Amino acid sequence: MTFYTYNYLHTSQGNWQYARVIIISILVIVFMIFMIHYLRNQLDVKYKDLSIIVGTLLLLILAMQYNDFSAMQSATKQTGQITAVVKESAARLKVAPRRVSINSTSQNANLMIRTPKGFYRIDYNADGTQFILEKVSLHDPSKVTIKGGF
Template identity: 60%
Template sequence: MTFYTYNYLHATQHTWQYARVIVISILVVIFILFMLHYLRNKMDIKYKDLSVIIATLLLLILGMQYDDYSNIKSSSQQTGQMTTLVKEVAKRLDVQTDEVSVNATSQNQNLLVKTPKGYYRVDFNTDGSQFVLEKVDLHQANNIQVEDK
């Protein structure tokens, strides 16, 4: 079973989005450079062809970005909810947020929390706005891995 720390949840919340923005920005700069070079040298057709290729690639990536936007937004929101949950659990158990880990990156029915004070199961109410911590004992606690960035 894998548990994820607050640092891991917080770091992965933005990493992939920044990578996409960087790739799109680089492609836009390359496209502009090729177009400027082509406009200066009208006889050099290879820069026009390269500009068309880069523009097509840019449109493809922007299309994928738009398609994945709702998935990214939902994933980011769920990860944000998990970081809030970790903060709240740390506050209730009077431990540091760095010492709390959860077994999922999104809220689900079987959410476990690992703290220095033991393992807890999180029971949410019907709308997910409140929760109760229930102390549990794991039978195979030696198979636990903690992901931390």
């Protein structure tokens, strides 16, 4: 069973988004440079061809970005909900949030948390707005792996 620390959940939300923005920015700058060279030297068609290639690549990446935008928003929202659950659980158990890890990066029905005080199962009420913590003991706690470290 894999548990994710609060720090892992908090820092892994936006790393790939920054890389995409950087790639798109570089492509826009390269596209503008090629277009300026083509407009200055209209008889030299290599800049026109390079502009078309870079522009097509830019449009392709922008289309993929738009396609993944809703998926990223959903994932960010779920990770934000999970970090809120970790914070609330840490407050209830009087433990620092960095010492708490959870077994999922999205909100589902079988959430468990690991703290220095032991393992706890999270039981939600019928409408999913509140939860209680129930202490549990694992059959084989040696098979627990933690991503993000304490």
